[in-house]
Amino acid sequence: MTSQETIAERPAHEGFVAFTAIAAAVAAAAAFGSAALGLQPWAMFAGWVAWFTRPASARLGVHAVVCLWLGMVLAVVGHLIVEAASPFAGDLALPLAVAVLATVAVGLRTTPVLDNMLAWFLGLVAFFAAEPENVLTGLLTLFAATGLGACAGFACGRLQHRFAS
Numbered sequence: 160m161t162s163q164e165t166i167a168e169r170p171a172h173e174g175f176v177a178f179t180a181i182a183a184a185v186a187a188a189a190a191f192g193s194a195a196l197g198l199q200p201w202a203m204f205a206g207w208v209a210w211f212t213r214p215a216s217a218r219l220g221v222h223a224v225v226c227l228w229l230g231m232v233l234a235v236v237g238h239l240i241v242e243a244a245s246p247f248a249g250d251l252a253l254p255l256a257v258a259v260l261a262t263v264a265v266g267l268r269t270t271p272v273l274d275n276m277l278a279w280f281l282g283l284v285a286f287f288a289a290e291p292e293n294v295l296t297g298l299l300t301l302f303a304a305t306g307l308g309a310c311a312g313f314a315c316g317r318l319q320h321r322f323a324s
Contacts, residue, residue: 201288202301211312212277233260
């Protein structure tokens, strides 16, 4: 907006403030819930983001979360590939693992239910960012945190839809 424009010239949207307040309140509650449960709020937001990659329906949101979680599982496979290939591949073990992971995530882009590449890569990023000491407990903790975030995303969308109705 230039300094000459007035508030009256901005596009009006009656529900803008309410939609924003709903999202803020749900996000704050989810962050509080994450912390209270001993989960990382950033991981909760990975679930939130995954949910909103396909906000058109609850079914597509669930598909996004499935891709997110499968991306995390795929990251575990990548972790194992790096561990197994490092003795003979050295510094090439990581690029080899990434090539395998990207082939799977990108290769499934036309497969129904599994076609959300963004959620796959978000899952990969979340797992590698978490750097869990124990892969299984780290994975389960990430599932819990991102599941909470996805539920919060669902709740946010439903509340906003209800407000709009």
